[in-house]
Amino acid sequence: MTTARFLAGRLLLAMPGMFDPRFARAVIAMCIHDENGALGIGIGRVHQGLRFRAVLEQAGIDPGEAPDAQVLVGGPVEPQRGFVLHSTDWGGHGTVDVTPLCALSFSLDVLRAIAEGRGPARWLFALGYAGWGEGQLEEEMREHGWAAAGAHPEILFDTPVAERWSAAWRAEGIDPALLASETGHA
Template identity: 45%
Template sequence: MKKHAPTYLKHQFLIAMPHMADPNFAHSLTYIVEHTANGAMGLMINRPLELNLADVLEQLRPEKLSSPLCQHVPVFGGGPVMIDRGFVLHPASMNFDATVELDDGLALSTSADVLFSIADGRGPNRSLICLGYAGWDAGQLEAELADNAWLTCPYSAHILFDTPSELRLDAAAKHLGVNLNLLSTQAGHC
């Protein structure tokens, strides 16, 4: 029998199934930054916190007042791991002190200079700021997928950057032709 190479989900979305019991991930849409045999890392992109960029900058550079526009830049709960660490998804057209290029012209920056650049109006013009991340140990995400905890969906810049956060989960499901409201909250295997 021919062995199949593992399927990794880097640069895809994970849609939490309606029966997801873990409150950390219930009703979440997660962008998968990295997925290998060693595990996976993602950022939840539909959970705005009661923080904005001005609040974050007040901690990072209290000596400088932030632009009033910073009060309208939301910060998202990226996941339950390292919730004091920042991650910014943005177009790969700009690089910062700690930037990793992903796929399809997307990049991830983890240094404060990206936040300062956004606050000072120098860009990037499209971004999603998260505190914390979601992480899975080796084989953990694969086991959750086998238990029908998640649907996978191809990445869409439109969903990430142009869709209001409260509509992103349904937009990703619709991208697959799925209406989450019609799915059972009970999981099962035949």
Template identity: 40%
Template sequence: MEDLSGHFLISTPQMPDPRFQEQVILLCAHNQEGAMGMVINKPNEEISMMEVLLGTNIPLPEGPLPPVYNGGPVEMEAGFILYNSDAEAGKSLKVTPDIYLSREAKLLEKISKGEGPENYLFLLGYAGWGPGQLEIELMDNSWLTVPGDMHVLFDTPDDLKWKQAAHRFGINISLFNNIVGNA
């Protein structure tokens, strides 16, 4: 089994689960025990970053605040920070040489003071798969896998990430259902 940590999962038009249609997930962990990732293109319409910071008694930083993202349907109350830096943030999972995942409130405090990473996404919840579950979904053509890309992750507007993540590797995801099949 190839470790797909650091890769994007791009839902294909064959995705049967409506929660994941036109979604891009950055896989943060993938091994024999299963997989875990973060949906990176689904802003949460019900909670703002200001509410998150005020709710945790963290001072508001200067300037505009980014959106809060729905990271996935598992543990929707759990907060995560995807960021590109090696800034000290306590316990962090190294997803790629440039991308880390943290649950440390200390990192949010640093961000509010302007001392944290320049690029980050704050997410609530995550996407998870049990042993072999993701591999079955990959065989069913529910997902396309491509290497993760910092430009798509941090610089691309959310409504364009689904198409752009595939396009960066020469794939028109809108036409994907015309070229897949099972032999």
């Protein structure tokens, strides 16, 4: 694992003992990270009581062929705003390449495409995002809050939500049961 400056296209994992309880055992798909800050979409927690077809209906889109998929809690910032993390076989207005992990779309076009059966082959939907200002994420990583993992699309698309945190650590060759919740200070 590395604490590289720019983490877009990788997974961000909450360390045990995370100082912010909203992010306990969080797995964040990092979509944007540059000198101005960072934006990621949480992929490790399900929005209870809300399903994808209901979101489409609330947006005025006929659910059509869309599956009644889970809605994820993408993060605490703008929890009413929707984001689709998806395979790179679809692109449209408002699509950002998050190589090598996935693509990110945030326009109604992708929702309509999914409902019409012409959307990306693989996708997940989240409400809200996690955001950091300039240098904030790097500081939180130094304080034992986060660890950077590689890009693991299989965790994003093939691993059940409740297992993503542990699976991401194992994909990095680390047994999450052996992680300490505190670090020492010299």
